[in-house]
Amino acid sequence: MSDFAVEMSNVGKRFMRNSDRRNSIKERIVRGRAKRAEDFWAVRNVNLDIPKGSVYGLIGHNGSGKSTLLKMIGGIYRPTEGTITSQGRIASLIELGAGFHPEMTGRENIGLNGSILGLPRKEIADVTDEIIDFSGLRDFIDDPVKHYSSGMYVRLGFAVAVHMKPDVLLVDEVLAVGDEEFQRKCFDHLYSLRRAGKTIIVVSHGLGQLEALCDEVAWLERGTLQEVGEPTDVVASYLKRVNAEEAARNPMATATRDAVDHEGGLQSALRVKSVQITGVDGTPLNHAETGTTFTIKVGISTTESVLGPNVRIALQHETGPLVTMIGNHRLGYDFGYIDGDRSVEVDLIDNPLLPGRYRVHVDVFDHTGAKLLDSWNDAAEFPVRSASGEIGQGFVQLRAEYRLR
Amino acid sequence: MLTALKRQHALIWAFANRDFATRYRSSVLGWAWSLVQPLATLLIFAAVFSIVFRVQAPAMGNGETSYAAFLFTGMVTWNLFSSLLTLSMTQLKSNGELLKKVQFPAYAPVLGASIVQLIQVALELVVLVAMFLVLGNVGFTWLIAIPILVGTALFAQGVGLILSIMNARFGDVMYIVGVVLGALYFLTPVLYPMSLVETHSEALAWIVKCNPMSWYVQAMHDAMYALTAPSAIEVAALLVGGFLVFWAGFSIFNRFSEDIGELL
Numbered sequence: 001m002s003d004f005a006v007e008m009s010n011v012g013k014r015f016m017r018n019s020d021r022r023n024s025i026k027e028r029i030v031r032g033r034a035k036r037a038e039d040f041w042a043v044r045n046v047n048l049d050i051p052k053g054s055v056y057g058l059i060g061h062n063g064s065g066k067s068t069l070l071k072m073i074g075g076i077y078r079p080t081e082g083t084i085t086s087q088g089r090i091a092s093l094i095e096l097g098a099g100f101h102p103e104m105t106g107r108e109n110i111g112l113n114g115s116i117l118g119l120p121r122k123e124i125a126d127v128t129d130e131i132i133d134f135s136g137l138r139d140f141i142d143d144p145v146k147h148y149s150s151g152m153y154v155r156l157g158f159a160v161a162v163h164m165k166p167d168v169l170l171v172d173e174v175l176a177v178g179d180e181e182f183q184r185k186c187f188d189h190l191y192s193l194r195r196a197g198k199t200i201i202v203v204s205h206g207l208g209q210l211e212a213l214c215d216e217v218a219w220l221e222r223g224t225l226q227e228v229g230e231p232t233d234v235v236a237s238y239l240k241r242v243n244a245e246e247a248a249r250n251p252m253a254t255a256t257r258d259a260v261d262h263e264g265g266l267q268s269a270l271r272v273k274s275v276q277i278t279g280v281d282g283t284p285l286n287h288a289e290t291g292t293t294f295t296i297k298v299g300i301s302t303t304e305s306v307l308g309p310n311v312r313i314a315l316q317h318e319t320g321p322l323v324t325m326i327g328n329h330r331l332g333y334d335f336g337y338i339d340g341d342r343s344v345e346v347d348l349i350d351n352p353l354l355p356g357r358y359r360v361h362v363d364v365f366d367h368t369g370a371k372l373l374d375s376w377n378d379a380a381e382f383p384v385r386s387a388s389g390e391i392g393q394g395f396v397q398l399r400a401e402y403r404l405r
Numbered sequence: 406m407l408t409a410l411k412r413q414h415a416l417i418w419a420f421a422n423r424d425f426a427t428r429y430r431s432s433v434l435g436w437a438w439s440l441v442q443p444l445a446t447l448l449i450f451a452a453v454f455s456i457v458f459r460v461q462a463p464a465m466g467n468g469e470t471s472y473a474a475f476l477f478t479g480m481v482t483w484n485l486f487s488s489l490l491t492l493s494m495t496q497l498k499s500n501g502e503l504l505k506k507v508q509f510p511a512y513a514p515v516l517g518a519s520i521v522q523l524i525q526v527a528l529e530l531v532v533l534v535a536m537f538l539v540l541g542n543v544g545f546t547w548l549i550a551i552p553i554l555v556g557t558a559l560f561a562q563g564v565g566l567i568l569s570i571m572n573a574r575f576g577d578v579m580y581i582v583g584v585v586l587g588a589l590y591f592l593t594p595v596l597y598p599m600s601l602v603e604t605h606s607e608a609l610a611w612i613v614k615c616n617p618m619s620w621y622v623q624a625m626h627d628a629m630y631a632l633t634a635p636s637a638i639e640v641a642a643l644l645v646g647g648f649l650v651f652w653a654g655f656s657i658f659n660r661f662s663e664d665i666g667e668l669l
Contacts, residue, residue: 101423
């Protein structure tokens, strides 16, 4: 007996492109056999051994081959090349309640689904009560499932699948079922399966969830393995790639305006011309990172010299709330007389903003703080991302220290 | 094949149970509906063919003639064949969502559906027997009907298994089969006795004789209607032939259903 629940060596799966499937006999005859050129590999050259009793995570973009790989482990697809060997009964949570018949009651469906998943009749009878209790649907169990809500449907599906005494449980993006309470129950159950030495293979986009749950994570991209190892390491490199790709796609967070006239009949010689997000070294950025100092650069231009203006910057979260408003007067910076084209650079030390999108509004007042010289609402918008993948709650991460006395 | 079927009998039963439980669940008259359709057809055909076209049925075992009884004997046999075949053909598609997501032998829902269909055929058979009892046409040759019907069912299921896998691959198989079955019905001596064709056209009679369903229907006419026993060799051939077709169908099905999750 090997120590691995699933062993994959050089596994590949080729699909024919949908456009090229000869779905009718006429097409077959008229256009002949499918051309090999339009095949495509959903998974290729995957070598992966999944240890017994481990929780194993698969991550990657949509269409990276995670689900195809899971379906091959579950025996729904046959690999085009390579071999997969597995030990014990495999139950799959790929689609919860896939075998439910709407006209049948919950109880009848438990029996049917159990048979489809390969459990002998007697064993199904033994676990039926347990399943009903777990699903929390005792009051409705003798109603046809067509009257169930979608939440009740997946709860029953989950309850059935995890009670099939699997040695290997395949979970595909179904951890987000039911309400908070049921989700917790699901996780508790997964943990208890793991304690019982069962192997669990999870596909998910919930990276935080995977980091917490998994012993090991594999990252798939375009059907090939990128990295395998400690969850935190693999998730970090995956996020790095995602951020880099997004950075390449998104334009820099820079805004400029040329119009000379002020809105609202303001009479002043000063104009805010540009707003830009940069790193401390001055390189333009398209996003800021939580915890890393970045700079908001405000370009102003004045035709007359202006005494000690107060440049105020308001940051508004995408959902509406004003997060903060800062101004040089209150922070104790006085610029003296300025004229011509200048730029005001504001460093946000150890950026406390949590991931999200933020809008920048700029107001410039005179030295008394009473007269508005220029105002630019919605001057720029920039995203804040997290390097670690942690999202956090609220808008800011305040610097804090804990003490226990 | 038999060991595979034995191992999976629980699953086949589970599907049969599902189809049985859900078949007429939302209709008030339930299973009574399953008899309405064949009986209505019988009534219409009996009226049209015996009154309008004046088709003469051969003599029954008791010397009398009844076109309705002759027609119904053939219809029960034909319905067994055509209903198993059409039902099997659509099973893979109608269980597609399941087959795409869970791994289990794909023949299980097909055979499960057929088991339930056999119950309906049995009901029709009960009506046929009642009909003969009323007409006073009873004989020991009825027992021979059992192997003949088993042969018919195996034959139909074998063809049905092949067609179901073809239909999963090519969506137009269903329509072609519909047309072919319609034609085949008239090339089987259900509506008319074989003697009628023989007097009219040698060529046509030859075609009808080549149709395997004619063999099963004629054997049923002999056993149930005319109360004459077909030869033992003939009955054995029908039974073994049916079994061989089933075996072939089952093997072909398993050979081509491995990638069913992708085909659907």
